[in-house]
Every structure is written in structure tokens, then in C-alpha cells.
Amino acid sequence: MKLLPLLFLPKLLSVKNSLSTKKTLKRLPFTLLGVAFWLFVYIVFRKLLIYFKGTEILGDILSAKLLSMVFLSFLGLLMMSNILTALSTFYLSRDLEILFARPVETSKIQTAKTLETFLTSSWMVILFALPVFIAYGHVYEAGFIYYIALPVIFISFLLIPVGIGITVTHVIAKMLPPSSARSIVMALGILFFLGVLLLLRFMQPEKLLRPEAFPTLLEYLTTIGVDSPFMPHYWATQALLPLLTARGGEGIFYTLLLISNGAFFLLIASWAGSLFYIDALDKALSSKREGLRLPLERLLVGRSRFREGGTSGLRKALMLKDMKVFLRDQSQWPQLFLLVVLIVLYVYNFKVLPLETIGGTSFFMSNFIGFFNLGLAGFVLSAVAARFLFPAVSLEGQSFWIIKSSPLSMKEFLYSKLLSGLIPLVILSEILTLGTNLILGIKGVMMFLSLGIIFLMTLSIGGLGVGLGAIYPNFRYENIASIPMGLGGIFFMILSLLCVGLTVLFSAWPLYLYFNAKLLGRVFTHYEVFQISLSLLMVVVINALCLYIPLRIGVKKLEEIEDF
Amino acid sequence: MLRLSGVGKRFGNNWAIRDLDIEVERGKIFGFLGPNGAGKTTTIKMIAGLLRPTTGQIMVNGHDIVREPLMAKSVIGYIPDRGFLYEKLNGREFLHFVASLHKMTPDDAKEKIDHLTETFSIKEILGELIEGYSAGMRQRLMFVSAMLHEPKVLLIDEPIIGLDPRGVRMLKDLLERLAQNGITIFMATHSLLIAEELCSDIGIVNNGKLIASGTKEGLLNSGKGLEEFFLQVTE
Numbered sequence: 107m108k109l110l111p112l113l114f115l116p117k118l119l120s121v122k123n124s125l126s127t128k129k130t131l132k133r134l135p136f137t138l139l140g141v142a143f144w145l146f147v148y149i150v151f152r153k154l155l156i157y158f159k160g161t162e163i164l165g166d167i168l169s170a171k172l173l174s175m176v177f178l179s180f181l182g183l184l185m186m187s188n189i190l191t192a193l194s195t196f197y198l199s200r201d202l203e204i205l206f207a208r209p210v211e212t213s214k215i216q217t218a219k220t221l222e223t224f225l226t227s228s229w230m231v232i233l234f235a236l237p238v239f240i241a242y243g244h245v246y247e248a249g250f251i252y253y254i255a256l257p258v259i260f261i262s263f264l265l266i267p268v269g270i271g272i273t274v275t276h277v278i279a280k281m282l283p284p285s286s287a288r289s290i291v292m293a294l295g296i297l298f299f300l301g302v303l304l305l306l307r308f309m310q311p312e313k314l315l316r317p318e319a320f321p322t323l324l325e326y327l328t329t330i331g332v333d334s335p336f337m338p339h340y341w342a343t344q345a346l347l348p349l350l351t352a353r354g355g356e357g358i359f360y361t362l363l364l365i366s367n368g369a370f371f372l373l374i375a376s377w378a379g380s381l382f383y384i385d386a387l388d389k390a391l392s393s394k395r396e397g398l399r400l401p402l403e404r405l406l407v408g409r410s411r412f413r414e415g416g417t418s419g420l421r422k423a424l425m426l427k428d429m430k431v432f433l434r435d436q437s438q439w440p441q442l443f444l445l446v447v448l449i450v451l452y453v454y455n456f457k458v459l460p461l462e463t464i465g466g467t468s469f470f471m472s473n474f475i476g477f478f479n480l481g482l483a484g485f486v487l488s489a490v491a492a493r494f495l496f497p498a499v500s501l502e503g504q505s506f507w508i509i510k511s512s513p514l515s516m517k518e519f520l521y522s523k524l525l526s527g528l529i530p531l532v533i534l535s536e537i538l539t540l541g542t543n544l545i546l547g548i549k550g551v552m553m554f555l556s557l558g559i560i561f562l563m564t565l566s567i568g569g570l571g572v573g574l575g576a577i578y579p580n581f582r583y584e585n586i587a588s589i590p591m592g593l594g595g596i597f598f599m600i601l602s603l604l605c606v607g608l609t610v611l612f613s614a615w616p617l618y619l620y621f622n623a624k625l626l627g628r629v630f631t632h633y634e635v636f637q638i639s640l641s642l643l644m645v646v647v648i649n650a651l652c653l654y655i656p657l658r659i660g661v662k663k664l665e666e667i668e669d670f
Numbered sequence: 671m672l673r674l675s676g677v678g679k680r681f682g683n684n685w686a687i688r689d690l691d692i693e694v695e696r697g698k699i700f701g702f703l704g705p706n707g708a709g710k711t712t713t714i715k716m717i718a719g720l721l722r723p724t725t726g727q728i729m730v731n732g733h734d735i736v737r738e739p740l741m742a743k744s745v746i747g748y749i750p751d752r753g754f755l756y757e758k759l760n761g762r763e764f765l766h767f768v769a770s771l772h773k774m775t776p777d778d779a780k781e782k783i784d785h786l787t788e789t790f791s792i793k794e795i796l797g798e799l800i801e802g803y804s805a806g807m808r809q810r811l812m813f814v815s816a817m818l819h820e821p822k823v824l825l826i827d828e829p830i831i832g833l834d835p836r837g838v839r840m841l842k843d844l845l846e847r848l849a850q851n852g853i854t855i856f857m858a859t860h861s862l863l864i865a866e867e868l869c870s871d872i873g874i875v876n877n878g879k880l881i882a883s884g885t886k887e888g889l890l891n892s893g894k895g896l897e898e899f900f901l902q903v904t905e
Contacts, residue, residue, distance in 0.1 A: 419770050419773070419776075420770050420771065420773055422770075423766070423767050423770030423771070424770075426767075427756065427759065427763075427767050430758065430759060430763065431756055431758045431759060434758035434799070435758055503754060504754035505754045505755055505756050507720060507748075507750055507753070507754070508755070508756075508768065508771075508815075509771070510719065510720050511718045511719060511720055511743060511746070511748045512743060512768070512771040512772065513739075513740045513741070513743040513744035513771070513772060513773075514740075514771050515740060666722070668720065668721045668722065
């Protein structure tokens with residue numbers, strides 16, 4: 107067998123071996139979800155393009171603009187994805203020591219790694235670009251030549267970020283230890299993505315839905331689409347458009363431009379590899395992995411040390427260990443950034459809510475929205491807890507033997523996990539509720555009631571999260587983000603949302619009676635007081651059960667667990 | 671100090687170990703030998719309280735590991751064969767954390783950590799994150815963590831994995847000294863040389879059953895070496 111296919115063979119065999127019936131069945135829900143999303147993309151683009159096509163003058167411009175934006179977003183995505191993938195394949199991959207210990211030329215390994223980078227970073231883009239291109243082909247009734255030229259144009263387009271990504275990776279790896287470089291690039295990428303997300307949100311796209319804003323549509327589109335003739339997304343658009351509209355153009359020129367640039371950047375990557383790869387790899391394989399630390403760690407845990415004896419010292423030690431491990435784990439950082447953006451967007455959405463147009467400035471409407479907000483906040487808390495509290499037990503990983511073989515009761519262990527998670531969750535929920543209530547102008551009874559209810563909901567969601575995390579632990583996870591995606595995680599989300607729903611439902615009646623009494627300017631009747639007390643008692647009971655039962659079962663499960 | 675009576679463990683339909691009767695007295699080093707998959711690690715994990723015996727009883731210093739797990743665990747020091755550690759803690763933080771699990775006072779913990787890390791020659795690297803440690807350094811760190819609270823029973827699964835010759839020598843001296851000081855050591859190993867050199871008592875397990883047990887002298891009275899005896903009984 108030739109060397110290059112041989113070098114790639116283990117990857118292919120790994121993929122083949124992972125396609126066993128059992129595993130395929132396990133992945134079936136995700137596959138179906140993927141197929142549904144694929145169809146959804148196709149239908150949305152098809153409808154959009156049919157609508158554009160029916161619009162005189164603007165139609166074709168909008169279609170071209172959309173295509174250009176699709177290519178631009180792919181380009182941005184692929185740039186980042188290629189750098190991250192190349193760092194893994196060229197410098198962090200576990201097969202490197204096996205490959206370099208054999209009599210194989212470095213250039214051959216580089217070529218195999220380039221191919222691996224291309225496939226790993228681009229397969230998903232290729233998969234989800236297909237419905238877009240097919241929708242374009244169908245709507246514009248493109249000819250046979252469109253489908254023949256499409257793979258050539260698209261693959262040439264994809265090779266440009268591959269070449270650039272690998273080149274940048276070699277340069278970064280030469281300057282920084284690759285294990286740290288990966289985290290830095292990932293963190294910067296996420297920050298960049300979140301920045302773009304915030305920017306788009308602050309542009310208030312909902313304004314476009316107002317009819318009076320239509321004249322500014324073109325102006326809006328010109329600001330979001332950057333059509334520079336020096337950019338690959340522009341070349342790809344210009345190469346495909348003539349094949350769709352059959353209006354002629356410089357399609358061949360732009361196709362050749364893409365092919366030549368794809369080849370050029372691959373050559374540059376190969377040249378950068380010949381200059382830096384061996385040196386940088388030597389550093390990667392021999393350097394000590396020095397953990398990066400967030401400034402947040404100093405702020406939150408400061409100089410706290412494991413320096414207390416007795417039971418209080420034990421709880422503190424468990425919490426301190428969890429915080430240190432969490433803050434030093436670079437794979438957790440993007441989640442933290444996402445959380446911050448989620449909060450900013452959440453509060454900002456209330457800020458830009460057109461309260462005056464829906465009568466929100468009135469006492470009743472703002473209070474109604476405030477109450478509705480409780481349900482929303484509960485949903486956000488459930489999502490946050492699914493990501494941060496549910497995996498708390500599983501995060502012990504295979505180091506769980508240290509806890510299990512120590513004279514520490516599983517009850518103490520689980521309650522310390524709960525406490526570590528609850529403190530930030532309570533702070534988050536109270537800030538969210540307080541902030542949005544203040545924006546809505548909610549005061550008095552409703553303010554206290556909502557702060558109290560959200561506190562109760564936070565406790566119960568926390569209990570559900572940590573408890574179910576102990577009932578369904580996964581100590582052998584490969585990726586932290588995959589823990590809440592399992593059966594237990596889904597079960598947690600269902601129960602958590604049920605708890606939020608029931609809490610909101612039972613809180614609604616007292617609130618209705620309160621508003622009713624206020625509207626009529628009278629005091630509560632004895633029967634109403636009884637109803638209010640009963641409803642609030644139900645709220646407390648539901649939340650207490652959600653807090654207590656999963657924790658109790660979780661403790662029992664941890665005491666019995668043997669497989670970790 | 672350590673007594674296993676009729677201990678068995680079943681996984682599904684398969685018995686990993688069954689009808690195990692072992693008694694190790696205070697200050698003895700018990701070598702638990704056997705081929706791969708014989709049930710050594712399962713046994714050690716049951717004594718450590720990580721696995722529940724399907725049958726039988728395990729008493730550690732007079733405490734039943736199933737009924738009084740916390741009392742039993744407070745006198746056990748356990749060193750697994752493949753010990754995963756908290757990669758994102760540094761060595762010092764990890765040891766203070768373990769000391770906290772045993773509710774040791776800070777001063778006591780600091781004194782023990784200083785002394786033991788000096789003995790195991792890892793004091794210099796205590797400030798580094800564990801993810802940067804070599805296999806040998808991890809093994810030494812695990813030994814220190816297991817001995818911090820001055821256990822009465824030390825459970826060791828493959829003691830010399832990852833240790834360099836100096837480390838092995840130091841470990842042998844240490845185990846002998848610990849035994850002289852009254853600490854009971856239960857050690858599962860493949861290394862017959864180590865077992866022959868260190869152990870006062872030996873048990874050989876094969877296919878989940880104890881096939882030979884007794885004092886070293888008693889087992890090897892025919893003049894055979896441990897290797898020859900082992901190969902003969904496990905054939």
C-alpha cells in the first residue's frame with residue numbers, strides 16, 4: 107500500500123469501527139436531528155430564494171448578497187476551525203509519537219495531516235452547505251454544469267482556509283506551547299464569535315420587521331455584507347452566480363482564481379511546515395504542560411488554601427478543589443464566556459422591549475411581564491444548571507477513587523457539590539430577576555415575591571441538577587460538554603422545566619388574587635387568604651421535593667456505585 | 671488487623687473472586703500474587719471500599735468495610751495501580767486536599783507533607799500542576815497521599831509501576847520500616863522478586879480462587895524459589 111493512504115488508514119478504520127450497530131442506534135436521535143436540521147435549512151433557503159426571485163430588481167441582488175454572506179460566514183468559521191484542528195492534528199494528536207518513531211518522511215506525515223485537517227475541519231460545513239446549494243440550484247433551475255462546477259469551486263474555496271489555518275498554526279506553535287495555544291485560540295475565537303453576536307443583537311434587527319424600516323433595508327444589507335473583490339467569499343459567489351442566473355460573467359476567471367489560491371495557500375502551509383514543524387513539534391512533545399490561569403481564579407479563590415482542619419475545613423477543601431479545578435480547566439472557559447453573553451443578552455432584551463407599545467408601562471402589564479419573566483429565568487437557570495451543576499459529580503472523573511476511598515460520606519460529598527454550585531447560581535438568579543424587575547419598574551410585593559420564588563426555584567433546580575448528576579454519573583467522559591447531553595441530562599431538563607412550570611402555575615393564583623384586590627381597591631377575604639396560603643405552600647412543597655428527593659437518591663446511588 | 675472471610679465478588683454471571691479467606695496480622699507484609707485477570711485488583715478494591723463484596727465480610731482494624739465504611743477507611747491508605755489524579759491541582763494543593771478529607775489539622779498536614787515529600791523526593795515539584803508530572807512522580811505523590819494520615823493498613827496495587835531503581839529501593843526500605851512500626855501492608859503485585867524480598871506472608875490467586883496461602887517460609891520450604899513455586903501452582 108502507498109504510504110499516504112497507509113498513514114490515513116487508522117483514521118478510516120477508527121471511523122469504520124465506530125459505526126457498529128449498537129453505536130449507530132445510540133446516535134440515531136442525533137442523526138435524525140441532523141437530518142431534520144438539514145431539511146429545515148433546505149426549506150428555509152428555498153422559500154427565501156423563491157421570495158427573493160419574485161421580487162423585482164432587488165431579488166437577484168438579495169440572492170447574490172445571501173450567497174456571499176453564506177460564503178463569508180463559512181470562511182470565518184473555517185479559519186478558526188482550521189487553526190484549532192491543525193493544532194490538534196499536527197501537534198497534539200496521540201498518533202504523533204507512533205508516526206515519528208517509524209521510518210516515515212516528515213513531508214509525508216505533513217501531507218497526511220493536511221488531509222486530516224481538511225476533512226476534520228470541513229466535513230460539517232460541506233454537509234450543511236449542501237442544502238443551501240441544492241436550494242439555489244432548484245430555485246434558479248440551474249443546469250448540469252452548475253452541479254459539476256460546484257464541487258470544484260467549493261473545495262477550492264475550502265482549501266484556502268485550510269492552507270491559511272495550517273500556516274498560522276505552525277507560526278503559533280513555534281511561538282507558544284501548543285497545549286496553551288489551543289486554549290488561547292479557542293478562547294479568542296469564542297470571544298470573537300460572541301462579539302459578533304452581541305454586535306448583531308445591538309443592531310436591533312427586529313427594527314427591520316417594521317414596515318417603515320423597509321427603505322433602509324438596502325442600507326442595512328450593505329453594512330452587513332462586506333463584498334471586497336480581494337476576498338475568497340466574493341470569488342466563490344462570482345464563480346457560482348453566472349452558473350445560476352445564466353447571465354454570463356467572469357465565472358471561469360473566479361473559478362481559476364479560487365483553484366490557484368487554494369493551491370497557493372496549501373504550498374505556503376507546506377513551506378511553513380518545512381520551516382517550523384519539526385522544531386515546534388519537538389517543543390510540543392517535550393515541553394511541560396503548564397496550565398494557564400484565569401485572572402478570575404485570583405479574584406474568586408484568591409489566596410484561599412486547603413488549610414483548615416475538621417468538618418468545616420473538609421467542606422471548604424471540597425469546594426476550593428472544585429473551584430480551582432473548574433477555573434484552571436481551559437475547556438470550561440468558553441462556557442463561562444457564553445454565560446456572560448447570555449446574561450447580557452437576557453437583560454438587554456428587557457431593556458429594548460417596546461413596553462410603551464404593548465402597554466407595558468402600566469402597573470399590571472409590567473407586573474405581568476415580570477411574572478412571565480420568572481418562567482423565563484427558570485428556563486435560563488435550568489440551562490445553566492444543566493451545564494454547570496448536573497456534571498458536578500461526573501467532573502470528578504476517574505479520580506473519584508480518591509473521594510470514594512476516603513473517610514468521607516457520600517452525603518457530605520454531594521451536599522458540598524450542591525453548595526459549590528448553588529452559591530453562584532443563587533447570585534446569578536437574583537441578579538437576573540432584580541435587574542429585569544428594575545428595568546420593568548416592578549416594586550413592592552411583586553418584587554419580593556419574584557425574588558423569593560426565584561430563590562426557591564434555584565434551590566430546587568440546583569438539587570435536581572446535582573442529585574440527578576449523581577444518579578446518572580459519567581466518570582469516563584471525553585468531553586465535558588457531552589455530559590448533559592446524555593439520558594440523565596435530558597431527564598434533568600424535563601424535570602427541571604416541569605418544576606419551573608408548576609412553580610409558576612401555583613404562584614399565578616395568589617398573584618391574580620392580589621391584582622384583583624388591588625384593582626377593586628379591597629382587602630383579601632378569608633377564603634382568598636386561605637387560597638393564597640395553600641398555593642404558596644404548594645410552591646414550597648414542590649420545590650422542597652425537587653431539592654430533597656434527587657439528592658437522597660443520589661447519595662444512595664453514590665454509595666452503591668462501583669463502576670468509575 | 672485485616673481479615674477477609676468467605677469474600678466473593680460477582681460481575682454479572684462471572685465470579686471475579688470467590689471464597690477468599692485471608693488474615694493479615696499487624697506489622698506483616700502480605701504479598702497477593704496471581705496472573706493477569708486473577709482477581710487481585712478486585713480484591714484490593716473491595717478492601718478499600720470501592721467495590722462491595724457479593725459474599726463474605728472484610729474487617730479492617732475491627733471495622734466492617736461495608737457496615738462501617740468511614741471508620742474502616744480512616745485507617746486505610748490506598749494506592750491504586752492506575753491512579754487518576756486531579757490534573758489541574760498542583761501537588762501541594764492535592765496533598766492538602768487529601769489531608770482535609772481525613773480531617774487533619776493544618777499544622778499536622780503541613781508537617782507530614784513536608785516530611786513525606788522530602789522522603790519521596792518530590793518536594794521540589796509540589797508547586798507544579800499534576801498534569802505535568804511523569805508516571806513515577808505521580809506514583810510517588812500517590813504514596814505520599816496514602817500515608818499522610820498515618821494509616822494502619824496500607825493497600826498497594828502494583829507498588830513499583832513507574833518507579834525508577836532509586837525509587838524502588840527507597841520504597842522497599844520504606845515498606846520494611848513501616849511494617850516494623852506495626853503497619854499492615856497488603857500488596858498485589860506481579861513482581862515476584864519484590865514479593866520474595868519483602869513479604870512475610872503470601873497468597874496466590876488464580877481464576878478467582880486462592881490456591882496457596884501462608885508464610886513465605888512455609889510455602890517455600892521445599893527449597894524452590896517463589897518464581898518456580900508460582901509457575902507450578904498457577905499452571
